[in-house]
Each structure stands twice: as C-alpha cells, then as structure tokens.
Amino acid sequence: MANRPKPDAPPPRTRPGGRSARVRSSVLAAAVEELAAVGYASFSVEGVAERAGVHKTTVYRRWRNRENLLLEAMLERGREQVPIPDTGSLRSDLLAYGKAIAAGVRTPEVEAGVRAIASIGDPDSPLAKASHAFWDARLDLARRIVEQAIARGEIAPGVDARVVVEAIIAPIYFRLLLSGGKLDRRFLERLADFAAAAARSGSS
C-alpha cells in the first residue's frame, strides 16, 4: 500500500546547502551566545533570532521550540572533548584532568549550559537524556586515567575507576553550581591528592 514507485507522494527534497547551512550554524552559535549572555531563565527565541540576523519564524520552523533549539546547540558544543592526560603518575593525571574541567566551566558558555541542564527536572526530557549520555561517555573515557595507573602498577586492579573520576569532577561542579567555593589551583591539587590517595589504598 505504501512505497509505490509512482509519483504518489513525491518526497520533498531537502536542500541543506548554502543558505540553510549558514542559517543553521549562525542560529546555533547565536543560541549559545544568548544563553551565556542572559542565562537560561531569560533565554528567548526572539533574542536568538536577532543575534543570528534571522527572523523569528525561521527559528521556530526548524526547531519547534526553545528546548529543541537549546538541545541541538548544546549537542553541537558537547562534541568538544577533554583530552585524557598521560603524565606518568595518577596524581598528576588527575590534576591535569581537573584543571581542564575547571577551565571549561570557567567559560561563560559552558557554565550557562551546565546551569541550564541542571535546572531540568524531568528526567525524560531530551536535554536531560542528552546530558546523561554525555556524562556516561565522558566518565567512560576518563576511566583510562585509572587504567593507566593500574597498568603502571601504581595502584591495584579492582579500583572503581568511575568513583575515582567522579571524585575529581563532582566537587568542581558542586562548587560551581551550589556552594560557590573557589576553583583555584590549591583546591584542584587537594582534589587530586585526595582521589589518588584513596585509589592507592585500593578502595574497590
């Protein structure tokens, strides 16, 4: 009944080149700018459209609503990866990683994006799901730091790599989002000391 070879329902040929591509990238870039500039609460589609030099309806036609627009803008940004360091010791690997994470959240764009995601209450929201997938992948990659230490014989196998990595990452975001504590070098060094010490003592 469906999929006849005849010109019954001529598939609307999209045209992703030229103007469409320019509009798309400029809108997504503008969305990130807007988010960083005014915050999630005041984030408006009209503001994004103006910033992108594009009409409001154009944005609405391509991204049905605010959330979809933000989702795609952040997925675009979320591709940037934090490199996994390999400096020769667990402690300095963790420190380097922590510094990279902290440097990230210090940029207004990343900070605003993190806050936006943290404010999503519905766990079934596409944005929330994207965040969970993002962190699953990132934490999985960071496990390599612990695996390198095991391979060097620096720590015993069986250590829960995820807990070690979260021990570096989580306090950074906790201070950013809630406690307002400083993210200075001294703090990051203590974090690295702490996590490395726990890993060495083999808390599986």
Place this chain on the structure above:
Amino acid sequence: MANRPKPDAPPPRTRPGGRSARVRSSVLAAAVEELAAVGYASFSVEGVAERAGVHKTTVYRRWRNRENLLLEAMLERGREQVPIPDTGSLRSDLLAYGKAIAAGVRTPEVEAGVRAIASIGDPDSPLAKASHAFWDARLDLARRIVEQAIARGEIAPGVDARVVVEAIIAPIYFRLLLSGGKLDRRFLERLADFAAAAARSGSS
C-alpha cells in the same frame, strides 16, 4: 530637619499578626509546592497565589518579584538541618551522612529547590548568596565528622575536613543534577569507602 517629635511622619505601624501571618505562611508553603510541582522554569506567581487561596496582587505587594518569593520560601526550608552522625567509625559516619543527604534530594521539594539554585548564573543574586551561605554553614557543621575521627585516633590530624565532606556530598549532587547516575546504597557505600580511605592515608 528630620525626626521631629511632632506628628510629622507617623511611622506606619505594621500588624504582623492574624491574617498577615496566615497569608505569609500559606503563600510560602504554596511556593514550595508550586516549585516541586511545575519546576523552576514554569514557576509562576499566579500559580502560587491560586495554590495559596490568595490574590495575585497580595503576593506581589509582599514579595516584589518571583526571585524574592522563592528566596524567602527556600530560606524557610533551609533551616532544616542534617544531623551529624556519631556511630563510632569514620566510614559509617560518612555513610550515614551521605544517606541523609541522598534522602533529602529524593524529595521533590528539595530537588526542585536545588535545581532552581543551580540555575542562577549571577553570583551576586540574593538566592545565590543564600545558597553559598547555606553550604558554608552545612559544610562547616559536617567537619565534625572528621574531627570525631581525629579524636578517636582513627585518622591523623591535618586532614582537610572540607575536602572529605565534599567528597561525600558533591558526587550525590553531581549525579542528581548532571549525570543522572543512580543514588543507590551501593553507590553511597563506595563513596564512604573512598572518602574514608583517603582520609586514613592522610591526604592533607
């Protein structure tokens, strides 16, 4: 020029009893309910007013805007303290404390409040400042857990109590707000193991 004894500017005598007190408490309770029910993004003053059985203008006259209303509602709630356990060992103290924190964030009201605060970008906002003060106080109280362990001779003095406590608290909020990881007993036990191990190895 000012402050004449004559009835020049008769100080408007407030009257905080009876109806005013009832309105105040019912509105603040309704604000927490509303926040838990619809989330920060959809949190509307009208919704709060309806929920409290009060007119919109009444809310606006007493709390100039949304933020002030939320601030006072959350300050009211923020008084509830997490008890500091004293079970005889650092590991089980940390575990008990982590369980209490996790139980808190599992309630819709607390979770919604945390997300609302995390979404505030401006560090000078009254809500952000209140959150920082709240966490300063809470972390300071929780240091007692580490001090008890030092007093028992379980760990060496000089350990950074704040880092130990944050090692329990931060991953819970990280999972809640960003990674979506589970907050089950297994996770909390690993956290306690991890933090206790690091503290025992004396990472100052």
Place this chain on the structure above:
DNA sequence: GACAAACGCAACTTGTTGTCGTGTTAAGTT
C-alpha cells in the same frame, strides 16, 4: 531557466510578569 524548499514579514492568540486604582476586611488601638 524552472520548481519549490527555505526564508522574511506582519498579524494574531495565549500566557506571565508586574503595576495601578478602588473598594473591602480585619488587626491593633482607645
């Protein structure tokens, strides 16, 4: 060059924020 996606533009509905003026209720005073 021709067709039709994709865009620009204006007008519109709906919902929330926050304000204002006026009348009503009830707390605190005498």
Place this chain on the structure above:
DNA sequence: AACTTAACACGACAACAAGTTGCGTTTGTC
C-alpha cells in the same frame, strides 16, 4: 464597642515572550 488604617480582594491594564498562520520573496537544486 467603636475607630483607624494596614493589609487584602478585585478588575483593568501595559509590556513582553511563546508559538502559530498566511502570504510573498529569495535562492538552492535539478
């Protein structure tokens, strides 16, 4: 018990953003 007025109820209002719709214009793509 009566009086004064703080605090509340009600309706109307302006300002703004979310989305939607219809129509005309630009511009990829064949």
